[in-house]
Amino acid sequence: MPIVRVALDVPLSTLFDYVASEKTQLEIGQRVVVPFGRKQVLGVAMAWAESSDLAAERIKPVTQVLDDVPPLPQELLTLLQFCSDYYHYPLGMTVLSALPTRLRAVEPIAVKQSLDYTLSEAGRALDVATLPKRRVVQQRILQALRQAPLSGAQLRSLSPSAPAALKAMIEAGWIELVDRKSNPLPQAGERTNEKRNLLLGAHTLTVEQQQAVDAVSQQKGYGCFLLHGITGSGKTEIYVHLMHEMLQRGGQVLLLVPEINLTPQLENYFRSRFPDVDLVSLHSGLADGERAQNWLKAQSGEARIVLGTRLSVFTPLPNLGLILVDEEHDPSFKQQDGLRYSARDVAIFRANQRGVAIVLGSATPSLESWYNAQSGRYRLLKLTQRAVQPATLPTVRCMDITKLPLHEGLSEPLLTAIEARLQRKEQSLIFINRRGYAPVLMCTSCGWLSECKHCAGKLVLHQKDRSLRCHHCGAQQRVPHACPTCGDADLKPVGIGTQRLEETLQARFPAARILRVDRDSTRNKGAWNAMRKQIHDGEADILIGTQMLAKGHDFPNLTLVGVISPDGALYSADFRASEKLFAQLTQVGGRAGRADKAGEVIVQTAFPNHPLFQALRAHDYEIWAQTLLAERQMAGFPPFVYQALLSAEGKQQGEVNAFLQQARTAAMELKLPVEVYGVVPAAMPKRANHHRAQLLVQSDKRKALGEFLRAWKPVLDELPASRLRWVLDVDPMEF
Numbered sequence: 001m002p003i004v005r006v007a008l009d010v011p012l013s014t015l016f017d018y019v020a021s022e023k024t025q026l027e028i029g030q031r032v033v034v035p036f037g038r039k040q041v042l043g044v045a046m047a048w049a050e051s052s053d054l055a056a057e058r059i060k061p062v063t064q065v066l067d068d069v070p071p072l073p074q075e076l077l078t079l080l081q082f083c084s085d086y087y088h089y090p091l092g093m094t095v096l097s098a099l100p101t102r103l104r105a106v107e108p109i110a111v112k113q114s115l116d117y118t119l120s121e122a123g124r125a126l127d128v129a130t131l132p133k134r135r136v137v138q139q140r141i142l143q144a145l146r147q148a149p150l151s152g153a154q155l156r157s158l159s160p161s162a163p164a165a166l167k168a169m170i171e172a173g174w175i176e177l178v179d180r181k182s183n184p185l186p187q188a189g190e191r192t193n194e195k196r197n198l199l200l201g202a203h204t205l206t207v208e209q210q211q212a213v214d215a216v217s218q219q220k221g222y223g224c225f226l227l228h229g230i231t232g233s234g235k236t237e238i239y240v241h242l243m244h245e246m247l248q249r250g251g252q253v254l255l256l257v258p259e260i261n262l263t264p265q266l267e268n269y270f271r272s273r274f275p276d277v278d279l280v281s282l283h284s285g286l287a288d289g290e291r292a293q294n295w296l297k298a299q300s301g302e303a304r305i306v307l308g309t310r311l312s313v314f315t316p317l318p319n320l321g322l323i324l325v326d327e328e329h330d331p332s333f334k335q336q337d338g339l340r341y342s343a344r345d346v347a348i349f350r351a352n353q354r355g356v357a358i359v360l361g362s363a364t365p366s367l368e369s370w371y372n373a374q375s376g377r378y379r380l381l382k383l384t385q386r387a388v389q390p391a392t393l394p395t396v397r398c399m400d401i402t403k404l405p406l407h408e409g410l411s412e413p414l415l416t417a418i419e420a421r422l423q424r425k426e427q428s429l430i431f432i433n434r435r436g437y438a439p440v441l442m443c444t445s446c447g448w449l450s451e452c453k454h455c456a457g458k459l460v461l462h463q464k465d466r467s468l469r470c471h472h473c474g475a476q477q478r479v480p481h482a483c484p485t486c487g488d489a490d491l492k493p494v495g496i497g498t499q500r501l502e503e504t505l506q507a508r509f510p511a512a513r514i515l516r517v518d519r520d521s522t523r524n525k526g527a528w529n530a531m532r533k534q535i536h537d538g539e540a541d542i543l544i545g546t547q548m549l550a551k552g553h554d555f556p557n558l559t560l561v562g563v564i565s566p567d568g569a570l571y572s573a574d575f576r577a578s579e580k581l582f583a584q585l586t587q588v589g590g591r592a593g594r595a596d597k598a599g600e601v602i603v604q605t606a607f608p609n610h611p612l613f614q615a616l617r618a619h620d621y622e623i624w625a626q627t628l629l630a631e632r633q634m635a636g637f638p639p640f641v642y643q644a645l646l647s648a649e650g651k652q653q654g655e656v657n658a659f660l661q662q663a664r665t666a667a668m669e670l671k672l673p674v675e676v677y678g679v680v681p682a683a684m685p686k687r688a689n690h691h692r693a694q695l696l697v698q699s700d701k702r703k704a705l706g707e708f709l710r711a712w713k714p715v716l717d718e719l720p721a722s723r724l725r726w727v728l729d730v731d732p733m734e735f
């Protein structure tokens with residue numbers, strides 16, 4: 001009896017053996033339903049086995065083979081195996097988490113029969129008379145398709161041997177699959193389904209853009225390119241040209257983007273540029289059914305451009321020819337739970353596995369990528385000018401808030417600048433990374449602060465509904481009438497959030513139309529889209545926003561960006577904080593003056609001479625990256641070392657620490673060439689009543705760290721931890 005090894009969604013690092021009866025026609029990569037404990041669960045057939053460690057009578061048979069969709073290709077299974085090994089995450093859970101939700105259920109999915117066969121250009125050009133006489137069925141199919149596109153069922157009704165003939169003709173390139181919806185029945189006399197991979201509105205590329213496009217398209221086999229282009233330099237236009245080139249060659253393109261918020265907008269944009277090309281998007285905002293359909297279109301090769309957030313890096317793409325990663329520095333490419341992968345890094349592995357080019361684009365590359373470009377592992381492509389003439393980079397001014405009086409957090413120069421924009425009917429954006437009214441409520445008489453009972457954090461004042469809310473655990477309560485400690489009624493909001501800024505600006509500029517864009521104001525579905533339209537249509541004068549507004553948008557009438565209190569990042573415990581801040585400010589500053597009007601950025605800071613702000617004023621990413629790299633090298637931080645973080649949390653602090661101490665002892669006993677640090681509290685030491693602590697391990701060799709983790713992980717799995725949750729995070733981004 002053949003034994004098949006199946007990946008299941010269980011937290012064990014093994015596969016599970018089942019018997020595949022002779023009758024079932026099972027292929028590796030197919031989804032199967034198998035008994036597990038008392039349940040029937042979904043799994044993926046990963047490999048055949050000669051024998052099993054289980055006694056023959058204990059191996060259960062596969063219940064059902066799902067043949068609703070084609071098997072996962074071996075290439076994808078290999079990629080998932082790599083991820084499981086590299087991130088030390090159970091293989092079964094890795095494989096299952098890569099599937100769209102709908103394909104993880106034990107019920108087969110009903111694939112909408114929306115695909116039709118049609119003649120390709122070569123097929124239409126074919127003269128039936130030149131086909132050998134004995135290929136009757138092929139001739140019949142050809143003639144039928146001359147009339148109209150047909151479904152598989154219709155073609156099969158032509159002859160019992162139609163499937164074989166069809167297969168041969170697809171391989172010959174005469175027939176292709178098209179989406180029925182997008183191809184309404186042809187009008188008489190009209191040539192149909194002519195896919196020309198139309199590219200609309202192509203700009204004549206600048207010299208720098210052309211060089212970048214040439215370098216990538218001339219690449220033979222794997223190559224990783226870092227596209228460093230200042231904001232508005234036309235990186236997107238490069239993607240478009242590269243996509244077009246790949247479409248002409250018949251390949252599929254995968255474009256990874258960091259933000260689900262940006263995908264609908266990008267999707268429309270790319271659709272408008274490639275009106276006759278099948279493009280699908282994959283992100284968590286889609287309904288399960290739609291997501292599964294899009295995934296299947298990618299797997300069948302029908303979708304030529306796949307646009308998606310991080311999970312789409314695991315989409316099967318038979319003709320994958322190019323991978324693009326936009327805003328490659330963005331931390332949201334790293335998944336923060338379950339399989340903690342970096343979609344950017346997996347994409348690089350995938351490009352290598354496939355032997356194709358990958359382009360990482362950013363105005364502020366991550367230090368990891370920058371370092372790789374400096375050392376020659378990646379090829380650096382630079383765009384140093386804004387694409388649209390005469391658009392230039394905005395002027396950046398820093399206002400020293402230790403010397404200037406502030407009105408509710410706003411300096412006079414900033415207010416004057418906003419006023420000027422209002423008079424000129426231009427837009428301003430005020431960037432502040434704090435939602436709510438004020439970060440904390442304080443009693444002026446005893447110093448009491450609104451703290452969360454469950455977390456090591458403060459309760460944020462939300463004025464609109466008079467509530468105090470914890471942004472970490474979601475706890476919420478009404479604003480007290482008096483101080484809970486001393487009874488004094490004089491409670492004052494301290495610090496500034498988006499709501500307070502909105503109130504202040506509205507009072508100062510009563511006629512201005514102010515739009516606040518943060519997680520609270522965009523919670524309802526469609527709210528953000530509506531707001532974006534308002535901004536584009538010029539129905540807002542002042543935008544107040546958190547980082548949501550900072551990324552990727554192109555608002556031509558926006559000429560002023562104000563930045564309120566970014567200083568926290570300068571003395572944060574997170575060693576990446578200042579890297580992130582520079583990227584954020586460059587991004588948000590890059591929203592100003594993208595068209596014909598000059599832009600201005602005003603930063604309110606207590607440290608105007610900090611190297612970060614100097615580099616920001618000079619628009620000099622390179623010098624800033626160099627400064628940071630030197631610091632990181634001195635301190636022994638990434639990208640000069642590779643890290644893994646073991647974090648644990650539980651209700652009892654003692655248990656959390658004991659677990660981590662045992663883990664640490666075990667790590668030391670392995671006597672491998674890695675540095676094992678001490679057990680320390682997490683940056684957020686208590687959240688939702690759970691105490692949190694962590695243990696960092698690092699090495700200057702990726703391989704040494706990997707070998708250590710391979711030895712350490714099984715030991716961790718055996719440690720008593722029934723009342724704890726712990727995770728191992730490789731290449732951690734959050735501490």
Ligand SMILES: Nc1ncnc2c1ncn2[C@@H]1O[C@H](COP(=O)(O)OP(=O)(O)OP(=O)(O)O)[C@@H](O)[C@H]1O
Nearest residue numbers: 203204205206231232233234235236237387388552
């Ligand atoms: N060669 C070109 N000639 C004229 N206009 C161009 C050219 N390339 C791009 N543009 C235009 O320049 C603007 C900025 O380009 P794009 O959005 O591609 O920049 P980007 O580098 O992706 O920007 P960001 O990183 O700030 O989002 C767009 O309006 C685009 O249409």
Ligand SMILES: [Zn+2]
Nearest residue numbers: 452455470473
């Ligand atoms: Zn809390």
